[in-house]
Every structure is written in C-alpha cells, then in structure tokens.
Amino acid sequence: MFNYNFRWNQALNSLPQMLEGALVTMEIAILSMVIGISVAILLTLFRLSGNRLLYAIATTWVEIARNTPALFQIYMVHFGLGGFGIHLSPYLSLLIGIAFNNAGYLAENFRGALKAIPETQTRAARSLGMTPIQAFQNVILPQMLRISFLPMTNQMVWAILMTSLGAVVAMNTDLYGVTSDLNARTFRTFELFAIAAVIFYVITKVITLSARLLAARLFRY
Amino acid sequence: MKTSVFAAGLLAVTAMALPAQADKLDDIIASGTLRCAVVLDFPPMGSRDASNNPIGFDVDYCNDLAAALGVTAEIVETTFPERIPALMSGRVDVAVASTSDTLERAKTVGFSIPYYAFENAVVAREGVEMATWEDMKGKVVGATAGTYEAIWLEGKVKEWGEGEFRPYQTQADVFLALSQGQLDATVATVEVSEASGNFPGIKIVDKAPMVPDYVALITLREEYGLINYMNLFINQQVRTGRYAELYKKWVGEGEPANLTIQGVYR
Numbered sequence: 110m111f112n113y114n115f116r117w118n119q120a121l122n123s124l125p126q127m128l129e130g131a132l133v134t135m136e137i138a139i140l141s142m143v144i145g146i147s148v149a150i151l152l153t154l155f156r157l158s159g160n161r162l163l164y165a166i167a168t169t170w171v172e173i174a175r176n177t178p179a180l181f182q183i184y185m186v187h188f189g190l191g192g193f194g195i196h197l198s199p200y201l202s203l204l205i206g207i208a209f210n211n212a213g214y215l216a217e218n219f220r221g222a223l224k225a226i227p228e229t230q231t232r233a234a235r236s237l238g239m240t241p242i243q244a245f246q247n248v249i250l251p252q253m254l255r256i257s258f259l260p261m262t263n264q265m266v267w268a269i270l271m272t273s274l275g276a277v278v279a280m281n282t283d284l285y286g287v288t289s290d291l292n293a294r295t296f297r298t299f300e301l302f303a304i305a306a307v308i309f310y311v312i313t314k315v316i317t318l319s320a321r322l323l324a325a326r327l328f329r330y
Numbered sequence: 331m332k333t334s335v336f337a338a339g340l341l342a343v344t345a346m347a348l349p350a351q352a353d354k355l356d357d358i359i360a361s362g363t364l365r366c367a368v369v370l371d372f373p374p375m376g377s378r379d380a381s382n383n384p385i386g387f388d389v390d391y392c393n394d395l396a397a398a399l400g401v402t403a404e405i406v407e408t409t410f411p412e413r414i415p416a417l418m419s420g421r422v423d424v425a426v427a428s429t430s431d432t433l434e435r436a437k438t439v440g441f442s443i444p445y446y447a448f449e450n451a452v453v454a455r456e457g458v459e460m461a462t463w464e465d466m467k468g469k470v471v472g473a474t475a476g477t478y479e480a481i482w483l484e485g486k487v488k489e490w491g492e493g494e495f496r497p498y499q500t501q502a503d504v505f506l507a508l509s510q511g512q513l514d515a516t517v518a519t520v521e522v523s524e525a526s527g528n529f530p531g532i533k534i535v536d537k538a539p540m541v542p543d544y545v546a547l548i549t550l551r552e553e554y555g556l557i558n559y560m561n562l563f564i565n566q567q568v569r570t571g572r573y574a575e576l577y578k579k580w581v582g583e584g585e586p587a588n589l590t591i592q593g594v595y596r
Contacts, residue, residue, distance in 0.1 A: 112550050113418045119437075188503075191510040199496060279472060279496035279507070289411055290484075290497065293476030296414045296438040 113299060120300030123291050127301075130287030131308050137204050137275075137283065138268040138316075144204075145211025145268070146261070150250075152216040153223070157245075167216065174213020180274050182206045187278035200282070203275040207268050214264055215257070222256035223249070255328050262320040266313045273309075284308060355555040358423055362401050366392035367408040367416045367425035371500050373525050374580040375428050375446075387580040391445065392426040394572065395547075398563055409499075410476040414439065417550065424549045424560070430478035431546040440551040442560040443596060444544035445567070447587035448519040450479050452535045453505075453526065458514045463536045469514035472496035474504055478543040479517040505529040519543065521581050542587060564589075 155167035174182065183206030187197060197205065226249055234244035254261075273285035280286050288305040292298050358364050368388045370376045376386040384405045396403035406422045413425045417439065428448070431441045454460045458469070466483075467490045473480035475497035487495040496513065498504045501522055507513045509529040517538045518526070526532060547560050567573045568589065577586035 112420065187512070188506060188510065191507070191512050194511065196510070196512050198494075276475070277499055277503075279475075279498045279503075281475075281495070281497050286497075289475065292411055292414075294432075294434055294481060296435045298411075298414045299418070 115300060116297065117300055119295065120297050120304060123301065124304065126287055126291070127284060127304060127308060130282060130284040131312060133282045134269060134272045134284040135312060137200070137207065137272050138265065141204055141207040141211055141268050142261075142265050144208040145215055145264070148208065148212035149215035149219055152212060153219045153253075154245075156216075156220065157223075170209075171213045171216050174210050175217060179206070179210045179271050180277060182210055183271075183274050184277050199275060199278045199280040202278040203272065203280050203283070206274075206278075207271050210271065211264055211268055214267075215261065218257040218260040218264070219253055221260075222253045225256050226252050258320075258324050258328070262317055265316055265320070269313055269316065270309065353555045354423060354549065354553040355559055358401060358556070359399060363404050364392070364396040364399055364401050364424070365404045365406055365422040366395070367413050367422040367427050368392060368405050369410055369413075369427045370405075370407045371409070371502065372428060372522070374521055387446070387576055388426045388428065390576055390579070391567075392424075394567065395424070395426070395560070395563055398566075399559075410474070413548070417548065424547055424556070426547055428545045429548050430543050432478075436551075438551065439548045440553055440557050442547040442549075442557055443564055444546050444589050445564045445573075446545050447589060448478075448521065448543040448545065449587070450482075450517050450538040450540050450543060451520045451523045452515055452517055452538050453508065453523050453532055454515040454535045455508055455511060455513070456531045456533055457511075460515060460535050463538055465535075466493070466515050468492045470494045470496065470512070471515050471517070472498055472504055472507060472513045473517050474501045475499055478545075479519070479538070479540070482538070482540050483517050505532065508532050524582075544589070 152167040152170055155163035158164070183203055186206045186209070187199070187202035190197060230248055230252075231241075231244050234248045235241070239247065272280075272283050275283050276285055276289060281290055284305055288301050292301050295301075352360070366388075368376045368384060368386075370378055370384055370386070372386075372388075374386055376384065376388045379385045384407065389405055392405060393403045406416065408416050408422075408425070408427065410427070413427050413429065416422045417425055428446065429435070429439075429441070431444065435441075452460070452463045452466065459465070466486070471483055471487065471493060472495065473483050480497050484495045484497070487493050496507070498507060501518065504513070504516050504518070505526050506529065508516055509531050515535070520534075520537075523534050547564070549556050549560070567576075573589075574586055577584075
C-alpha cells in the first residue's frame with residue numbers, strides 16, 4: 110500500500126535550485142575526469158617505467174581505488190586527512206575522492222588498451238629514431254586513448270553518479286545535496302527524488318551521446 | 331420464501347462481519363504490532379546499547395504507546411531523511427523520531443501534539459574565540475543534515491552572507507568534524523551537546539536563540555483516529571508523570587521542558 114498524494118507543482122518550484130545543483134554535479138564530474146585521466150596516464154607511465162618504487166606506487170593506487178568503496182575513499186579524504194590536520198572543503202574532498210577513484214579505474218583501462226597495441230609498433234618507432242618518450246607520445250598514447258575512449262565515457266557516467274556520495278562529507282551544493290536539503294524542509298520525498306533521478310538520467314545520456322559524437326569526429330580513419 | 335429469508339439472513343450476517351472501514355488504529359490493534367520508526371543515531375533519544383539493542387527516550391516512548399494499545403512494539407531504525415519514505419510506503423505505522431513540527435512538513439504528514447521540546451546550544455572547538463552565539467558569524471559551521479537546528483543555522487548563514495554551512499549526515503560526524511577542526515562551531519540540542527563528551531576539544535558556548543524545537547509523533551496525515559489517540563496518549567504520559575520519569579532516566583536531573591504554550595490552544 111502506497112499512501113501518498115503527489116503534488117508536483119510544489120516540487121517543480123524547486124527545479125531552478127536543482128538545476129543549479131546539476132551544474133555543480135557536472136562541474137565536479139568533468140574536473141574529476143580531467144584530473145583522473147592525467148593521473149591515470151602518469152600511473153600508466155609509472156608502471157611502464159621499470160622503476161620498482163614507481164611501479165609499487167601505481168599498483169597500490171590502483172588496488173585501493175578499485176577494491177574499496179568509493180564512499181570510503183571520499184570519507185577518508187575528508188575525515189582521514191582531517192585527522193592529520195589537513196582540512197579540505199566538502200567540494201575539494203568530493204572532487205579529490207572521485208578523481209582518486211577515476212584514476213585507479215582508468216589506469217586499469219589504459220593497461221588493457223596498451224595490451225591491445227602490438228609491441229612491434231614501439232620497436233618500429235624506435236628504429237625510426239624516436240626516443241622512448243617520443244615513441245610513447247606520438248605512437249602509443251594516441252592509440253591507447255582511442256581504444257579506451259568508450260570505457261572512459263563509462264567512467265565519466267560513474268563520476269556523475271558518484272557525486273551523490275558527497276553527502277557523507279557535508280556537500281550540499283551538488284544535485285543530491287540540494288535535493289536532500291529540500292526534502293528535509295518539505296518532506297516531498299518522492300517528487301523531489303524522482304525529479305533528481307530524471308536530471309541524473311538526462312545528464313548521463315547527454316554525456317554519453319556527445320561522447321559518441323565526439324568519438325566519431327576524433328577517430329575518423 | 332424460505333430462500334429469500336435465508337438470503338436476507340446471510341446478508342445481515344455479512345454486513346455485521348464487514349468492518350466499517352478499518353483505519354490505521356484498527357489495523358495496528360488487529361495486527362498486534364506497532365511499528366515505530368526511531369532514529370538510533372541521536373542519543374539520548376535513540377541509540378544502541380553494548381549488545382546492539384535499541385535504547386533511548388524515543389524507544390521507551392514507542393514501547394509505552396504499544397503497551398497502551400495492547401500490542402507489541404517493533405522498532406524500525408531509520409535515518410532522519412528516511413522517516414517519511416518509511417511511513418509512506420507502509421513500513422512503519424508511526425515515527426517516534428524527534429520530528430520537529432514545522433508547518434511546511436505538516437502539509438505532508440500528520441503531527442500529534444508535541445511530546446518533547448529541545449533547547450539548542452552552540453558548541454565550539456576549544457581553540458576558537460567564541461563568547462556568544464553571534465560569534466558564529468563568518469565561521470565554518472555545521473549541523474546534522476535535515477534537522478530543525480540545521481535548517482535554522484543554514485538560514486542564519488545565508489542571512490549573515492559570510493561564513494560557510496556544512497550539513498553532515500550524522501551527529502557523530504558533526505562532532506568528529508568539530509574536534510578535527512573542520513568546523514569551528516555547531517548547533518545541537520542541549521541533550522546531545524552534553525552527551526558529546528566522547529569527542530575531545532569541544533565545549534558548549536551559549537544557548538542558541540531559537541524558538542524551542544517542539545517535536546511530535548508523526549503518522550499519515552489522514553489517520554485522524556490514530557492522531558487523536560496519540561494526542562491523548564501524550565497528554566496521559568505527562569499527566570501520569572511518565573514523561574518526567576523518562577526525562578530523568580535518559581536526559582538527567584531537572585525539569586523536562588514545558589509542552590504547553592502560553593496564550594494559545596494546543
């Protein structure tokens with residue numbers, strides 16, 4: 110038995126606030142991807158470097174990021190670092206937490222992509238007189254990014270959805286934070302969260318579709 | 331002839347057997363169980379003891395209500411935001427969960443008369459210079475998301491136009507953030523503030539100048555039978571001295587808050 114009268118007009122009045130929240134959510138997701146991709150490339154280089162220390166750092170990062178809940182990672186950025194006197198705002202805690210998670214997963218995607226590129230290409234590039242860095246930068250990296258492009262959009266979707274975990278570090282300006290704040294005031298739980306779900310759906314759809322279009326343009330043969 | 335008498339008799343028996351539209355109060359008594367939503371992260375109102383059993387003022391209050399109804403109580407743990415979905419989806423019958431009776435919320439749920447009232451205090455980190463509540467202006471402050479004091483404090487921060495408001499998910503997180511220095515100050519009920527001794531380096535500064543936070547029992551808005559019963563039950567709790575007894579048991583010495591308001595009915 111579901112005992113509830115839907116009153117959409119009251120909830121829809123809050124739509125402008127929720128859309129503002131959606132902007133913050135997208136901002137965090139995009140920034141966390143930019144940071145995540147950069148760090149993941151670095152981690153991939155660490156693993157290729159042959160240096161045991163760098164290899165260990167990269168492996169530890171990937172292991173923690175992939176094998177613990179994102180909720181825990183974000184919580185630890187805020188309260189774990191907080192215990193050592195490093196105080197990050199909710200916004201930064203959430204951003205760093207998601208970026209940390211992204212970097213771990215993307216590094217693993219990149220590793221898979223690298224496996225798909227024949228090693229002979231590096232040797233061919235080297236025999237043309239390229240330095241190892243040039244060979245990586247000009248031959249391997251573009252292919253690696255191309256192969257892992259679709260997994261990256263997947264991670265982007267995850268990043269958007271993970272922003273809702275910001276609630277544990279007192280984030281209240283993103284879409285989830287705004288929604289739950291409105292809910293506490295008005296108790297219009299079902300309308301508010303239904304609207305939030307639709308907004309989340311639209312954002313992720315728009316992002317995946319535009320990523321496909323972008324891929325079609327970028328990766329023309 | 332015989333058949334029509336028989337049919338009429340059958341009809342009369344069926345009419346008597348069919349209840350006149352059972353409401354929630356009937357359902358509870360018929361089922362023999364009263365399911366209460368209680369927040370167990372909010373001592374001394376609700377928490378768990380060492381062997382993980384629900385305890386606290388609200389837990390006892392639910393048990394008393396069940397006893398009055400002649401049924402057994404079932405405590406269903408919820409968070410503050412989960413109270414309403416639990417009620418609407420029929421997972422619980424009532425919420426005994428320190429719910430502040432705002433007019434905005436009364437558009438959605440049915441409130442009883444107040445069964446408790448909280449005073450709120452300003453709690454600050456020891457290193458922070460703070461003499462009165464107004465010194466919170468411009469500081470990083472926070473409170474438990476979705477509570478009366480959080481809504482008040484967020485409003486104040488907006489009014490001041492400086493400083494920052496952070497709503498943490500649980501009371502424990504608020505005090506953790508405060509003792510780590512992520513927050514400069516918080517507003518919490520006096521009861522909770524006094525129970526915050528586990529967290530080092532925080533102190534009560536001042537009373538918060540808010541209208542007392544009257545909290546009520548909630549159920550579905552249209553369940554007048556049950557709301558009516560709860561009102562009388564709350565009245566009886568005070569009348570019989572049980573309210574004062576529970577206050578002494580969970581909160582401490584002193585007078586429990588007055589639940590009536592001067593100069594107005596209800």
